[in-house]
Every structure is written in C-alpha cells, then in structure tokens.
Amino acid sequence: MNEEDLLKKQYTLYPYPPIPVGEMEDEVLYSSNYEFVNYICTKKYKSPENIKILDAGCGTGYSTMKLASQNPSAEIIAVDISQSSLDIAKERLQKANLYSDRIKFYNADIENLSSFLNQKFNYIVSSGVIHHLKNPERGLSNLKNLLADDGILHLMVYSEYGRYTLKLFRKLIDLVRKDKNDFEEGIKVGKELLNILPESHIIKYDYLKSYNSYLSKFGKNFADSDIQFVDAYLNARETSYDIDKLFEVLERHELKLIRFLDEAVRSKEFIFLKSPFLTDYIKDLDKKEIYKISEILYPERNFAFFCSHKSLEINNQSYDKLKKFKLPKFNKKSNNMVMSATGKGIQLLGMYKYIYEEIEKENDFETTCQNVSYKFYCDLNTSKKIITNFIKDMDDCDLIFIL
Numbered sequence: 001m002n003e004e005d006l007l008k009k010q011y012t013l014y015p016y017p018p019i020p021v022g023e024m025e026d027e028v029l030y031s032s033n034y035e036f037v038n039y040i041c042t043k044k045y046k047s048p049e050n051i052k053i054l055d056a057g058c059g060t061g062y063s064t065m066k067l068a069s070q071n072p073s074a075e076i077i078a079v080d081i082s083q084s085s086l087d088i089a090k091e092r093l094q095k096a097n098l099y100s101d102r103i104k105f106y107n108a109d110i111e112n113l114s115s116f117l118n119q120k121f122n123y124i125v126s127s128g129v130i131h132h133l134k135n136p137e138r139g140l141s142n143l144k145n146l147l148a149d150d151g152i153l154h155l156m157v158y159s160e161y162g163r164y165t166l167k168l169f170r171k172l173i174d175l176v177r178k179d180k181n182d183f184e185e186g187i188k189v190g191k192e193l194l195n196i197l198p199e200s201h202i203i204k205y206d207y208l209k210s211y212n213s214y215l216s217k218f219g220k221n222f223a224d225s226d227i228q229f230v231d232a233y234l235n236a237r238e239t240s241y242d243i244d245k246l247f248e249v250l251e252r253h254e255l256k257l258i259r260f261l262d263e264a265v266r267s268k269e270f271i272f273l274k275s276p277f278l279t280d281y282i283k284d285l286d287k288k289e290i291y292k293i294s295e296i297l298y299p300e301r302n303f304a305f306f307c308s309h310k311s312l313e314i315n316n317q318s319y320d321k322l323k324k325f326k327l328p329k330f331n332k333k334s335n336n337m338v339m340s341a342t343g344k345g346i347q348l349l350g351m352y353k354y355i356y357e358e359i360e361k362e363n364d365f366e367t368t369c370q371n372v373s374y375k376f377y378c379d380l381n382t383s384k385k386i387i388t389n390f391i392k393d394m395d396d397c398d399l400i401f402i403l
C-alpha cells in the first residue's frame with residue numbers, strides 16, 4: 001500500500017483524537033478563542049464578530065468544538081481526509097448543541113484544496129497535520145493563500161529533538177513487525193516491546209512520561225487507547241522540524257513567526273530565572289538563537305506557534321492601549337483567571353485584580369495610581385511601580401485575562 005493510502009487508512013480506522021463524543025465539553029482550550037489569540041499575537045483588540053475560521057485537518061472535531069464554543073458568531077469550516085473522523089466531529093458538535101448553519105464539514109485534502117474554499121479566513125488552525133502531508137510545504141502554501149491579510153495561522157508541528165527517543169521506539173517497532181500496513185500487529189509488537197523494556201530504558205522512560213501527561217490531561221482511556229498509540233508510534237507518515245528548519249520553511253513562504261504558544265519558556269527571561277550566571281552569555285542573542293537554546297534545554301514533542309503574513313503589525317503594550325482593550329469573554333468555565341504564556345490559568349486575585357478593574361473603568365494612569373495607593377496603603381511611587389510591573393507582565397509574560 002502506498003503511504004498516501006496507508007495514512008488515509010490509519011486515520012479512518014484510528015480517528016484522532018480519541019476523545020469520546022460528549023466528553024471534555026467544558027474544558028477551555030485557550031488557542032481556540034480568536035479574540036484572545038489575536039490579542040496575544042498583535043497586542044491589539046479586534047472584534048470577533050463575523051469572523052471566518054478554518055480548522056484544517058480537524059480530526060474528530062475536538063478543536064472544532066472548542067472553536068465553535070469560543071467564537072459563537074464565527075463561521076467555521078472544518079476539513080479532513082478521514083470521513084470517519086468527520087462523522088465523529090459532526091456528532092460531537094451536535095451533542096454539544098453547537099452544530100448549526102455556521103459550521104461546515106468537508107472531506108478535503110489540504111494539499112489539493114478545491115475552489116469551494118475561495119474565501120479568506122481570519123483564523124486558521126492546523127494542529128498536528130502538515131507534518132503528515134506528502135508535501136507539507138504545498139499544504140502550508142495553500143493555508144497561507146487562505147489567510148486574510150491580518151489573519152493568524154496557528155500551527156502545531158512535530159519537533160525534531162523532542163521526538164528523538166520516540167523515533168527510536170518507532171524504529172524498533174519497524175525492525176520487529178512484519179507488515180507495515182497492519183496496525184493491529186504494530187500495536188501488539190510495540191506494546192510487547194514496552195513490556196520487556198526496564199523503566200530505566202530511555203524509550204520506556206519517554207513513553208511513560210508521555211503516557212502520564214495524557215493520563216492527567218485526557219484520562220486513562222485516552223492514554224491507553226490504540227488510537228493514541230498508532231498516532232504516536234505507528235504513524236504512516238510524518239516529518240519533524242528543528243528551529244532552523246522551521247524558520248527556513250516559514251521564510252520561504254513569507255510567513256512571520258509571531259510567537260510560540262509557550263513563548264514564556266522560550267525566552268531569555270526564563271533562562272535568566274533559572275541561571276543568573278548565564279545572563280551575561282546570552283543577553284545579546286536574538287530570539288531565534290534563544291529558541292535554539294530552548295529547544296535543546298526543554299525539548300518538547302511539538303512546536304505550537306502562531307504566524308501571519310509578514311506585513312502584520314504588532315503593538316507593544318501600554319497603559320492606554322490596555323485601557324482600550326476589550327476583554328475576551330471565554331465561554332463556559334469563567335472565573336477571574338489570567339493565563340500565562342505557558343498555557344496555565346492563574347486565578348486573578350488581590351492587587352492585580354483591583355488594578356485591572358481600575359483599568360476597565362477607563363481611569364487614567366494617575367488616577368489608578370492614586371486609587372491603588374489608597375486601597376493598599378502604599379505611597380504613590382510604590383503604586384506606580386506596581387502598576388508599571390503589571391503592564392510589563394501583560395507585555396512580557398503575556399498575562400491575559402479570562403473573564
């Protein structure tokens with residue numbers, strides 16, 4: 001069987017992700033809220049009314065469900081080459097009461113997009129997809145052509161170094177299995193190999209680390225599922241990227257990398273925090289060099305990032321800009337949270353909450369300083385410092401508010 005057919009067979013027999021319909025409806029997936037994404041990317045507010053979103057390679061529609069719930073007035077198109085995945089995706093949205101005329105599913109190949117997609121999208125999400133294409137750059141080029149001038153493209157691709165051990169395991173299974181077209185055999189062989197490996201073995205260690213992370217994020221059924229195993233260790237086709245290759249590809253397609261989803265851990269500040277000694281050595285390095293250090297220091301299996309056309313303008317944060325910024329409303333789970341760039345929600349408490357409320361009232365900087373001084377019994381200079389830090393956090397650390 002050729003790779004193309006095998007990939008289709010894989011995602012037809014093992015539709016991904018294996019999250020049962022009706023489950024995880026209330027989880028917040030930050031990257032699915034356009035208002036939020038646009039804000040962390042551009043530091044500018046843009047209304048989410050009448051936007052168009054494309055979920056390219058939507059799989060079983062977990063991301064489509066999140067996009068639909070977080071962007072209640074958006075028109076959403078979701079495409080995939082696996083009909084069984086699309087069927088589950090539609091069922092998932094119906095079950096969550098999110099399926100309506102504004103949501104369309106198509107069985108389509110993002111390498112060969114037909115003319116029904118002759119429109120531009122404000123937000124394109126393609127998570128875990130282009131690295132499976134025969135020609136990932138053709139897919140990327142198609143997505144870029146569908147991106148509005150001020151649109152944001154959110155990609156997740158496999159990372160070269162973070163998958164080093166995973167690749168060893170894939171290789172080991174391939175050396176032992178007899179029929180590469182037989183996923184069931186691959187699962188049996190793979191699981192048996194895991195059984196004979198001691199926990200100290202690099203492959204077993206890496207497997208368990210990833211298993212435990214799925215366990216805590218999605219539960220035991222997900223972590224144990226054959227679908228997850230096939231996607232990770234028996235995938236019919238995949239490629240991966242290191243930072244240099246990623247930059248080269250984006251550059252070839254005239255795309256600008258705006259930021260990683262977990263930008264904070266890929267920053268100088270994060271390295272400084274861990275080691276003041278290294279500050280002097282890395283303080284003059286540019287962003288790309290820092291990303292290259294981080295990909296080795298903190299290897300992850302994937303790179304999740306946002307990019308745009310080169311011309312997209314990006315603001316810096318300031319008190320006045322923040323004042324004008326209308327807060328994104330996260331549907332469902334909503335309880336005064338801020339989110340760090342690492343994707344963790346932080347409860348918005350105390351002084352920061354108060355400062356934010358002051359800004360929301362559209363008070364000017366001086367008034368907010370005075371109010372903070374009265375409220376927290378500190379002198380004006382101290383309150384100024386605190387508020388300035390707060391603005392800096394909004395900028396550097398990407399704290400963002402989830403109401």
Ligand SMILES: C[S@@+](CC[C@H](N)C(=O)[O-])C[C@H]1O[C@@H](n2cnc3c(N)ncnc32)[C@H](O)[C@@H]1O
Nearest residue numbers: 011016057058059080081082109110127128129
């Ligand atoms: C790992 S899954 C990711 C699913 C989903 N994006 C997510 O993050 O949960 C990869 C998906 O890409 C789809 N896919 C692979 N090649 C494709 C292509 N050429 N065009 C459209 N979808 C494709 C597969 O069928 C599969 O559903």
